[in-house]
Amino acid sequence: MPDINELISVLASFLAEKEKTYTLPSVCVRYGMEPGEERETYQSKRSYASKRLSSKSYNELLEIAASIIEDYDDGDLRISLQKYLKKPEKEGNDLDNKLFISHSSMDKKLVESLIQFISDAIHIDKNLIYYTSKPGTIKTGTYFIEEIKKELLGCEAMLILMSENYLNSYFCLAELGAAWEGLS
Numbered sequence: 001m002p003d004i005n006e007l008i009s010v011l012a013s014f015l016a017e018k019e020k021t022y023t024l025p026s027v028c029v030r031y032g033m034e035p036g037e038e039r040e041t042y043q044s045k046r047s048y049a050s051k052r053l054s055s056k057s058y059n060e061l062l063e064i065a066a067s068i069i070e071d072y073d074d075g076d077l078r079i080s081l082q083k084y085l086k087k088p089e090k091e092g093n094d095l096d097n098k099l100f101i102s103h104s105s106m107d108k109k110l111v112e113s114l115i116q117f118i119s120d121a122i123h124i125d126k127n128l129i130y131y132t133s134k135p136g137t138i139k140t141g142t143y144f145i146e147e148i149k150k151e152l153l154g155c156e157a158m159l160i161l162m163s164e165n166y167l168n169s170y171f172c173l174a175e176l177g178a179a180w181e182g183l184s
Helices: 004-018 024-030 038-043 045-053 058-072 075-085 105-122 144-154 170-183
Strands: 099-102 157-160
Touching (some): 004 058, 004 075, 038 045, 058 075, 099 105
Parallel strands (some): 099 157
């Protein structure tokens, strides 16, 4: 994954170059950044933008970058940000999930906390994490066992949230066995 500090630097430099000292605070707010005082921008526009961008997660920065590209329609910026916004190439399947989290439905709150941690700590987009407790994951009318197996075998990595609930669930243990079988 590209460096988050480099992304912040590219975005802050661009905004500092394109915006006037008195317009930068409102522009930052428009992109979801915390407001500041206009006098801060007189000291350094780049520092002003950088400080606000630094409070954002990697995924939020990507959203801001996409919005800035769309709003400013700047070819040089588009090229500078291309490596950040490029979707990873898929290897041999059409699945979008990088990480499959096997867990007991009894541990839904725990898995949601884990996903938030993963998203914040290692900047994996929550939308790239598959877990069956997520609302809308299993579409009505689909054969859910095949759906889970397809996602499990197509993911890049699997994380097992092993708990007492997990060990007491025949379905979770079957999921673990399917993952083991998929390795061979």
